[in-house]
Amino acid sequence: MRTVFGFALALLMSAASGETPVERGAYLVNSVMVCHNCHTPRGPQGLDLSRALSGGQTFDEPAFKVTGSNITPDKDTGIGNWSDAELKRFLVSGNRPNGTKVAPIMPTEFYTVLTARDLDALVAYLRSVPPVRHETPAAEYKIALKPEAPTYAGKQASEQELTDKLARGRYLLTIAHCLECHTPEGASAVHDFAAASGKGGRTFKGPWGESVSANITADPAVGIGGWSDDEIKRAITQGIARDGLKLKPPMAYAAYATMTAQDLDAIVAFLRTLPPRN
Numbered sequence: 001m002r003t004v005f006g007f008a009l010a011l012l013m014s015a016a017s018g019e020t021p022v023e024r025g026a027y028l029v030n031s032v033m034v035c036h037n038c039h040t041p042r043g044p045q046g047l048d049l050s051r052a053l054s055g056g057q058t059f060d061e062p063a064f065k066v067t068g069s070n071i072t073p074d075k076d077t078g079i080g081n082w083s084d085a086e087l088k089r090f091l092v093s094g095n096r097p098n099g100t101k102v103a104p105i106m107p108t109e110f111y112t113v114l115t116a117r118d119l120d121a122l123v124a125y126l127r128s129v130p131p132v133r134h135e136t137p138a139a140e141y142k143i144a145l146k147p148e149a150p151t152y153a154g155k156q157a158s159e160q161e162l163t164d165k166l167a168r169g170r171y172l173l174t175i176a177h178c179l180e181c182h183t184p185e186g187a188s189a190v191h192d193f194a195a196a197s198g199k200g201g202r203t204f205k206g207p208w209g210e211s212v213s214a215n216i217t218a219d220p221a222v223g224i225g226g227w228s229d230d231e232i233k234r235a236i237t238q239g240i241a242r243d244g245l246k247l248k249p250p251m252a253y254a255a256y257a258t259m260t261a262q263d264l265d266a267i268v269a270f271l272r273t274l275p276p277r278n
């Protein structure tokens with residue numbers, strides 16, 4: 001009965017917004033889930049969208065050296081030969097059709113919450129983008145990687161629960177993998193989700209020099225507990241800190257700027273509930 005109700009509601013919601021699976025998938029890939037940030041090549045002017053999703057940044061870490069894969073439908077260098085079922089299984093498990101496991105920089109552990117509708121939408125959109133032929137360097141795995149259990153992840157969400165504002169905010173914050181960057185890593189590159197979720201303190205090096213992720217918990221002194229909703233929204237969508245200074249990459253401010261007002265409200269409302277850490 002509940003399942004039938006949830007299904008009917010999901011149909012109603014997509015009917016109400018008039019959104020097709022491809023449109024929903026475009027919104028997820030381009031706005032909320034910021035796939036381009038890691039999967040689209042960068043030129044001097046920023047992302048090179050003429051070769052969108054054909055392979056991106058290289059991450060050279062103690063545990064692995066990997067490059068954002070070509071996820072266009074090109075059959076030789078992209079994922080054109082993966083079936084829909086293989087792609088969905090990969091997105092929530094990190095297991096490729098050939099049996100290898102992806103490095104955890106690809107946030108599949110966060111994607112375990114994806115609803116059935118959003119998984120279908122992601123597949124529909126990824127199938128619809130132009131295939132681009134572009135070979136990315138092979139991955140190097142240096143140590144065995146431990147599975148991680150990010151805060152709020154691990155269980156598939158239902159469309160029905162996303163009608164609640166806080167639950168929707170939690171879902172969006174999870175698939176946007178905010179806590180991947182905003183939680184410090186301990187030994188062997190494992191995040192300290194249990195004790196320090198949202199506390200910040202990870203260092204990111206790149207063409208921008210160095211940036212350190214901020215404390216985004218509700219702590220009033222070192223977190224964002226004392227910020228207004230508008231200040232938080234400005235930081236997320238324009239990359240402007242409370243004191244007016246420009247925030248550095250790799251946070252994908254421009255992509256988050258294209259989220260709907262309703263989704264941004266939900267994320268900010270949920271951020272306010274992150275247990276303070278200092």
Ligand code: HEC
Nearest residue numbers: 033034035038066067068069071096102103105106107139
């Ligand atoms: C934080 C960076 C990051 C984000 C965000 C990200 N990915 Fe990835 N993804 C990677 C990296 C890096 C790899 C390759 C890792 C490896 O080789 O072990 C990868 C691998 C993949 C693969 C496997 C392809 C293959 O040929 O093995 C798919 C499919 C994929 N990502 C899809 C997506 C989609 C869809 C999104 C957005 C919903 C996304 N990724 C968001 C970094 C990211």
Ligand code: HEC
Nearest residue numbers: 176177178181211212213214216235241247248249250251
């Ligand atoms: C790829 C890594 C990454 C992701 C993903 C990410 N952030 Fe950030 N974020 C950062 C870094 C690094 C900074 C600090 C930049 C600086 O100080 O120049 C930052 C800064 C912020 C700030 C400003 C806080 C302050 O004290 O100045 C807020 C708020 C924020 N992030 C919220 C979020 C939310 C919400 C999400 C998910 C929707 C998110 N971030 C996703 C890396 C990330």
